[in-house]
Amino acid sequence: MSEPAGPGSVLELRLGRVAHGGHVVARHEGRVVFVRHGIPGELVRAVLTEAEPEGKFWRADVVEVLEPSEHRREHVWDLADSLRAHAAGTLPVGGAEFGHIGLGEQRALKAAVVREQLERLAGLDWDPVVEAVPVGAGPAAGDADGLAWRTRCSFDVTPDGRLAMHAHRSDALIPVTRMPLATEEVNALRLWELDLRGIERVEVAAPASGSAPLAVFTLAEGVPPARLTEVLADLDPAVSASALAPGERTPLTVRGRGAVGEDVLGHHYTVTGEGFWQIHRRAPETLVGAVLEALDGVLAPGAQVADLYAGAGLFTAPLAAAVGPAGHVLSVEGAPGTSRDARRTFKRQPEVAVVQGRVERVLRQHGGAGSFDAVVLDPPRAGAGKEVVRQLVETAPQAIAYVACDPASFARDVGLFRKAGWRLERLRAFDLYPQTHHVETVGLLLPPGR
Structure with missing residues (x-):
């Protein structure tokens, strides 16, 4: 008799339809398994990441592709590639869970999700x-790679002060360097080169309008403001900076304006570190x-x-x-x-x-x-x-x-x-x-x- 499956177990699964939330659906002995990093129709080996014995469904990550889809491609970001990450004994960072799929198929899968939700929850037959x-402007602008569109990014920091992001549904922090989804203006700040000890979180905005970027640093509990002064000494002086103390909601401007300017179709907006703005x-x-x-x-x-x-x-x-x-x-x-x-x-x-x-x-x-x-x-x-x-x-x-x-x-x-x-x-x-x-x-x- 085989041992019961649990977190860490590897299953061979035939992947079915796409599901809302970035998953495809598979079944194992009658139980639904929501699988990330796969494509409908593929035969894969997937490691269970959540598998409570009495759970209604389990979760898994693809770690090996036995029969690939014609739409599978090399992942656009190695740190978010589940196959590479699990082979190296780590987890993939979140935020690029469709990066292994051709752009045309990504959009087809998203359309399928919108269609299914409208049918199931609104009783509508719609084919979106x-x-x-x-990403760019003008008639020559293309989107062949689907990269460099994020003007705003949020990062965590490892205990030893390295820029990082979380793995999906995990407390695990993965150190990051260049982020392919971010604009060149964000990557040009080279935040991964800073010694961020004493900082818990970094949020950066580099407006599409070309105005000066803004970085908001959340200080760790008990860290004196002078620590941020040391961090800013190594950051481009053109970048505005704000500090957010633990438990506070309003950032304090420490350098520059503490806000960015955005221009849209002839209208000008001012957005501070607290504000919301579309990221593409x-x-x-x-x-x-x-x-x-x-x-x-x-x-x-x-x-x-x-x-x-x-x-x-x-x-x-x-x-x-x-x-x-x-x-x-x-x-x-x-x-x-x-x-x-x-x-x-x-x-x-x-x-x-x-x-x-x-x-x-x-x-x-x-x-x-x-x-x-x-x-x-x-x-x-x-x-x-x-x-x-x-x-x-x-x-x-x-x-x-x-x-x-x-x-x-x-x-x-x-x-x-x-x-x-x-x-x-x-x-x-x-x-x-x-x-x-x-x-x-x-x-x-x-x-x-x-």
Whole structure:
């Protein structure tokens, strides 16, 4: 009798369909196994990473490919390559779990996930196409390799002061050097050459607009600020820097501006170390274009609009331009730091009201039937949820442009709108995160009678 499988056991598996979250589905003796670093149809050997005896499902990483897919290629980042990492006795870093798959097939798999979620959670039969988003600008811009698109990166630090990233669902830290998904401006900082002892975390932003980068350093407990001064002595002096003490949420500017400038389609934004901004260098203009396209015919001078989960106001600015001084834009964001960024950007625009707080609470105060002609809904990964959907249905705008970074929560919310008689009129999907399983969608929701 063979020993029962458990963490560390290696199984031979035939991989099935793609699943939400960056996995493909396999079965072992009737149990579902979610496998990373594989491709549907492959025969592989996979090591179990999570395998509770009574668990509903197990998790595994591919460590050897016995029958490869025609779409398999050499991984774009050796540190994220499961085959190399496990052969060396380590774990792959997270953040490039599709890097072994050709870009065309990556997009086909993402489209399959969006399709499956809409069918399962919203009862919709939809056949989406995931659109490529070039990294560069101009007619010659291409995306042949799907690299160098991240303008923002977050890193951890090993106990001996080396720049690092986590393995997926693990506390293991893997030292990193050049990151292929990051822009050259991020890699040019050469953060991996710094002695980061006393630092717990480093976050860096190198704006697509070309303004000076910003690095935010989180200090370890009990480490004096003077330690950061030593670190900054070896960092390019053109880089602005902020420090975040343990338990604090607001970074303290220690060098430069403590913020970066972003320019999108003629609008300028200021984003601090606390603020949120899209990480693909072409994401802001791509999403703004898709939202304005979706709301064409509803946005007009004098219109009343809500920008919910507005962040630093990426959509607020073009919405305000569309409705003009006679219109009004309510820009709502829950994170205090990000909301401060928006207030700074729109302080001289009386047609914009920036409100910090939970969307549900703000809608109770400012919503109601007929309050808005149009709504832009851009929630975090968890989605808008039942209460926000209920309030928006009661408010009854003419159209909602829903920007989503998670197909499952988006499909769940679309299902809630459909139960209230709304319909999904249009859907676009964008590959704003090449080499990962993530996909961004922009949907147009219309109420009954429109």
